[in-house]
Amino acid sequence: MIEVAPFIVYGFATTHDALVGERTLLAADITHMTIPTPKSLGALCGIALRVPEASAHDAELALTAARCGWTVRVQMQDRVL
């Protein structure tokens, strides 16, 4: 059986905010991916940040400290092919 680890996706109102978020996670050395915003997140900018669930707490502390508020936070899993 394949184990699929869940991850958290953060959606932002503007590309500016999403990329400030990306820059913040890079500077804090937090594993992340910059991804197209999943449709299910709703009306947001086109870029979202994906963080492994285990790193979500650290990511949120870093984003909050950088005053980079995410608009939506959703837990997701990759589809199993």
Add this chain to the structure above:
Amino acid sequence: MREAGSVEDISYFDHAATSWPKPQVVVDAVVHALTDAGGNPGRSAHAIALAASRLILESRTDVASLLGVPNARDIAFVPGCTAGLNLALKGLLKPGDRVVVGSTEHNAVARPLHALAAAGVRVDVVQADSAGRIDPYDIERAVAEAPTRAVVCQHASNVLGAIQPVGDFADIAHEAGAYLIVDGAQGAGHLKLNLAALGADAYVASGHKGLLGPQGVGVLYLAPGVDAVELMQGGGGSSSEDPVQPTARPDRYEAGTPNTPGIAGLGAAARLLSAEGDAIRATERRLTRMLHEALLEIPGLRVLGPPPAEERVPVVSVVHERVDGDRIAFELDSRYRIAVRAGLHCAPWAHATAGTSGSGAVRFGIGYGVTEEDVERAIRAMREVCA
């Protein structure tokens, strides 16, 4: 020293119209944006679009830092100073409002205000002296005369070089509950700015003049909470389901695909100015004074604006009692390879203030890359042309 891409034998004195040659870092940044980051920023999340989005973030952050703006979201990239001024004026003023405006404004302010006056905005002009200086007391008096929505003025005159005490104007405007809207086309880059401290509610600049960026991009700063209505609605890559324009900054003011190469170039220029701006400005001031003092010695020549001992932006405009300005400009160009601008400089109000509506003037605009040799060459040429 001349930068790559220049036409070596031209002494370029038209920086007040647009800076040229551009610093090599600006040229390189434009080429880099076109070559390596040519996607549509904010629209997609693939590598080449993300590269463009990141360039814009970097430029916005670096421009904000140069201008003393704590939150880069308060900087919107617009197509130019004219576009930004239209947005600030039309986005903040409505029929029935009153504005108080200086008498040396460029057409980028005068014409939108003319259109707004036709739509029912009352426009009251405060007269500057013939050198272009506005006494804050006159602004205070005008503002006290009737309820005022905004004080509008340029930071510095593109014809007379006079610098307005915009910090004082901000205090006066705010005391009366009015906005201060500043046309910073000739201020940004040539004057060290801290917009958060200056107090303007809107400050608009050309990217391509003293800020040394490419043409086709300008900067609109709106202070936090200043709720200017956007002039354009359209796509921006965010909240696409929503029929209304997003209100989040900067997206609210940036509908449509931006000028990514221009913005990248402007970002590179901002970094250059953050590092070397003080030295660049000191050279500009020294050369401006050198030119100003020498031109004052030429018989029959009137130099407009404040005297050399007073601070001015690097603009020196002159009128000769016999030789027409267009003749002077033509001879400087054709005989001496010196580029200046004659005429009214899109600023008939400033010329009316200086008493030069009939003649216009010949303007020397100094800026990045102008050397002492250029100035000496201009002085020699002017002595001959005006003889």
